[in-house]
Amino acid sequence: MNQNVCFFNSNKAWGGGEKWNHHFSLLLRDKGYRVFVVTNHDSELKKRLENEPGITLHSESIGNLSFLNPAIMRRLKYFFQQNDIKTVITALPSDIKSGGFAAKCAGVSKVIYRRGIAVPVKNSFLNRIIYSKVVDRLIVNSLETKRTVLAANKNLIDESKIRLIHNGFDVAEFDKQSSDPLYSKSGDEIIIGNAARLTAQKGQKHLIEAAEILKKKGLNFRILIAGKGEMEEELKEYSAKHGVTDVVDFIGFVKDMKSFYMSQDIFCLPSLWEGFGYALVEAMTLEKPVVGFEISSNPEVVKNEITGILVPSENSLQLAEALEKLILNKELRNQMGKAGRERVLNKFNTPLVLGKLIDLIEE
Structure with missing residues (x-):
């Protein structure tokens, strides 16, 4: 040794x-x-x-x-x-x-x-x-x-x-961690989560633009954005500009990430590039379907249309369409979630x- x-x-x-x-x-x-x-x-x-x-x-x-x-x-x-x-x-x-x-x-x-x-x-x-x-x-x-x-x-x-x-990713340790959802959803609303530094690289502006599209369609959803960063105020202003402050919550730094993932139905990471989307793996471990852009390492982590949905980079419209597809189909969410956990166990x-x-x- x-x-x-x-x-x-x-x-x-x-x-x-x-x-x-x-x-x-x-x-x-x-x-x-x-x-x-x-x-x-x-x-x-x-x-x-x-x-x-x-x-x-x-x-x-x-x-x-x-x-x-x-x-x-x-x-x-x-x-x-x-x-x-x-x-x-x-x-x-x-x-x-x-x-x-x-x-x-x-x-x-x-x-x-x-x-x-x-x-x-x-x-x-x-x-x-x-x-x-x-x-x-x-x-x-x-x-x-x-x-x-x-x-x-x-x-x-x-x-x-x-x-x-x-x-x-240590699946056994994550499974042992005792956590409760940090957010209690109202009725049948669908919770979409995002966790990343609030920087240009992480692409939260595209998620906000997608939220505007989804809201105009009358879908019942809420987006929780976890994290801190230099763009926090800019993103909050961007959210107000697009009229989605009632469906987009900035919840700051979250220490217990398991409680955060447990609170959501879909995880969305619209990064413009990633070395390795660690947050995607965490969400997949808890059987959450994931949505992101088809960039850099994402296709190695997410098996498109099997464990989640990847769309062309910086395309907020297609990002919204992917989220809508999952919002409207509980069976698909469950199916992709289970496949995602299996992928983590076998690969990461x-x-x-x-x-x-x-x-x-x-x-």
Whole structure:
């Protein structure tokens, strides 16, 4: 067993990547690995791990140019050497630069870069050095992420170094979690949920436009939008502009996501791109049919017309039509919901994903 593994994630905020690092650091600890985690000062990941037994933390003020800071690089190199780190798993472009270079200088056996966003990598001189000389293995969380990594330069990294490992979802833990619906619906209204950062990427404006179309048709529905972000006020104004404030509720940050999914009949994620639609998997686990755009990794998560409905990107009319189809057909909602949970169990369940990660660490 390659005992000493270090996760390296300098993001201060909490998102899908941090959730992955948190979850799999604990799973590897429980498998007998000595687990270390490098974070940024005052990061949410650090806060959630600092009281966990068996996890050794180290924090730095990491930014995009930290690899040019001799003091930071010396401290990281010393940390890796002192703890006899054998594998480093980095999360961000800034992490593979600072953590990756320091790990190589410290003699770490394997440097892994996990890329979880389907955005092209610039074909810069520095990136060519990093991907050819620093990265020993590249984890991509979807085939779309792999495609975008190689989009600007198909020779950026040897394909033999790339491993497809989906994000993974712990169905057993989710099933055990005790929750009650956070919203009590009125009569036979259909609840449509959305959970994401309130940013342009997540496409909530298209959901608001779809709500206007559905409202004009006289359908009995309500949309619950969970999350915070820089576009919150803009989206609320957009909702008012389209006359749907009576059917669209912004409910803010939701800690108990299971209670949120339990409250809804349909889950809609109209993102313009996704590295891996984690929220889609969560909703599918609770047998909710899902609706979104046919973009990036969504077709890998959602089996169109089987576990949900995917429509052309940024097409609010077709988004509304897909939602209407499900609003009016309870049997179809149930059928797609059951198929969605089955897909999660067979494709994204954590034990399957953890096994692939351990194989990569040990290979």
